[in-house]
Amino acid sequence: MKEFVLRARKAKTDAGINLDQLPKEGKMDSVCASISNALWISGDVRKDTIIHVVLEGPTSGPKTISFFGNEIKGLRHDERSIATYIVDALKRSACLQLNEENHVRAGIKISKKSFERLLWELSQKHTQAGKKRQVLVLDKDGKDIRGVALDKDVVVVFGSPEGLPPKTENFFKEIKAEKVSIGPNMLFAAHCPIIIHNELDRRGL
Ligand SMILES: C[S@@+](CC[C@H](N)C(=O)[O-])C[C@H]1O[C@@H](n2cnc3c(N)ncnc32)[C@H](O)[C@@H]1O
Structure with missing residues (x-):
């Protein structure tokens, strides 16, 4: 298994991310592009790959969102679509205690876990x-x-x-x-x- 860990020190952790301004949301464009590049190849997803992004920006960092290549189904790989999955994950993390995790959708989970x-x-x-x-x-x-x-x-x-x-x-x-x-x-x-x-x-x- 290939596992990538991106430490995103300024990426926002509240669900109010503006999808039209990803670079201004703690460089969320870079986070989304890293996820896309770790998992997708032309016409397929790398099944032997996982990427964890540790978001440490305001207002409730750290939050770790994990994408599992072998479980992802029907997800789009453009930055904006990936950002919507991140927003969805952050919405489901409001009540998480330290080290607890939540299922978000097939192939995505979120936890309140530090880098x-x-x-x-x-x-x-x-x-x-x-x-x-x-x-x-x-x-x-x-x-x-x-x-x-x-x-x-x-x-x-x-x-x-x-x-x-x-x-x-x-x-x-x-x-x-x-x-x-x-x-x-x-x-x-x-x-x-x-x-x-x-x-x-x-x-x-
Ligand atoms: C945009 S770079 C960070 C630049 C930042 N100003 C610094 O000095 O670390 C983002 C990350 O990509 C990785 N990286 C970039 N270029 C690299 C290289 N040539 N070899 C290894 N890692 C690299 C490092 O992990 C780095 O933290």
């Missing part, structure tokens, strides 16, 4: 072969991905336009995450899932 808690849980899962899962943190100054052995069962963490906060460094060390670069230029968050999938596809993983 660190989510990532810690994912990093503790084992692969089918009984190995600890590989956790990659995307960082322009990390090791070139082309020299890194990749697992088919991988967790990939990346930041929103605000980047990943430096204070998470110690946490990444604790869970033995590897910092990996996907190229010499600083890319948009939404580019990251496509490049990672391409690396995995080319290696037959």
Whole structure:
């Protein structure tokens, strides 16, 4: 399973998101494009992929919305449609207590879970072969991905336009995450899932 985790530090968490102004809603356009690029290929959905977006903006962050490629049916992949699913999810999260979750629709759930808690849980899962899962943190100054052995069962963490906060460094060390670069230029968050999938596809993983 390929699992992406996007930490969206300013993305709004109240359901009053203006669908006509997604960039002004804590860069919600970037969140929606990242979801689309992680899950959809031409004419199909990647069934072996999950993306979790951790929204940390006002007014009730953190909220984690998870999209499961193997369960999604009949969803559209344009940014505006994905934003409507996010609004729907946020409406169903008003009463959630810490770490509780709600089903939203086939292939989408929402939880009141922090980035660190989510990532810690994912990093503790084992692969089918009984190995600890590989956790990659995307960082322009990390090791070139082309020299890194990749697992088919991988967790990939990346930041929103605000980047990943430096204070998470110690946490990444604790869970033995590897910092990996996907190229010499600083890319948009939404580019990251496509490049990672391409690396995995080319290696037959
Ligand atoms: C738009 S960038 C963030 C830019 C932000 N100003 C910063 O300095 O972190 C969004 C995220 O994409 C990922 N990213 C962008 N370019 C990358 C690269 N060349 N290699 C690895 N990760 C990259 C990182 O996870 C980054 O946090």
